[in-house]
Amino acid sequence: MRGLCHVLLRIYYVTLGLTLLYGDKLVTTYLTQGVSGLLKVLTGLELLEFIVFAAVFIDIARAPDCDVVCSGTVLGYIAHIPVKPFLRTHRGWYHSVWVAIYVSVVVSAVITVLAMGVNIISNHLGFGSVLPLVKLAITAFSASFLSYLFHLVEDSLTLRGIRWFGVRTRGPLRTGSSDIVVVSAIVLTSALATWVAYYFTGSLSQGAVLGFLVLVLVFASMLEIRR
Numbered sequence: 001m002r003g004l005c006h007v008l009l010r011i012y013y014v015t016l017g018l019t020l021l022y023g024d025k026l027v028t029t030y031l032t033q034g035v036s037g038l039l040k041v042l043t044g045l046e047l048l049e050f051i052v053f054a055a056v057f058i059d060i061a062r063a064p065d066c067d068v069v070c071s072g073t074v075l076g077y078i079a080h081i082p083v084k085p086f087l088r089t090h091r092g093w094y095h096s097v098w099v100a101i102y103v104s105v106v107v108s109a110v111i112t113v114l115a116m117g118v119n120i121i122s123n124h125l126g127f128g129s130v131l132p133l134v135k136l137a138i139t140a141f142s143a144s145f146l147s148y149l150f151h152l153v154e155d156s157l158t159l160r161g162i163r164w165f166g167v168r169t170r171g172p173l174r175t176g177s178s179d180i181v182v183v184s185a186i187v188l189t190s191a192l193a194t195w196v197a198y199y200f201t202g203s204l205s206q207g208a209v210l211g212f213l214v215l216v217l218v219f220a221s222m223l224e225i226r227r
């Protein structure tokens, strides 16, 4: 699947996740307190963790494809350097769950070191340690691991497929030709389901649940097509 498709899907997952977690809260606050209430809720969220999560999640979207070309991923590029001489085939071992763990450990370490740097500087300036290291390390690891795993799931929808623990899983998608059209159609269908459910139930979170279920159903049926 093309890199653009992976990135597009990541942006949609983040949006859907936010809708699921905070949708109702945002709507009620907006209706009762207007824009200022909305801003209060938004700044009340753990904004730093969210930014780190979203940035890592989107950056790692293309990391598994470093076994062909390493482009569009900063953290994926760093993790790829030590293993570069051992990579022979595209979608070989670099498209596996084990590498998802390896890359996520590297990503978590990089984010922790960066945060430590910020803490050292802020300590020096007399502000104390401003960043929560453990929280950020866990956030970075989970964002990277999920993003890598989703890449493998998405590649499973293509003709070439992915080898999951020795078993190859394939789908009907042709990489590079129609994949972006199909991915856009999947995203639009899921988003439409979210809005229809919101319209009837009045709850954005419930809408997001339906949108998520539609996404799972479409992925599952695409895998079923090739059986």
Ligand SMILES: [Zn+2]
Pocket (backbone or CB within 6 Å): 001, 064, 065, 095, 151, 155
């Ligand atoms: Zn791939």
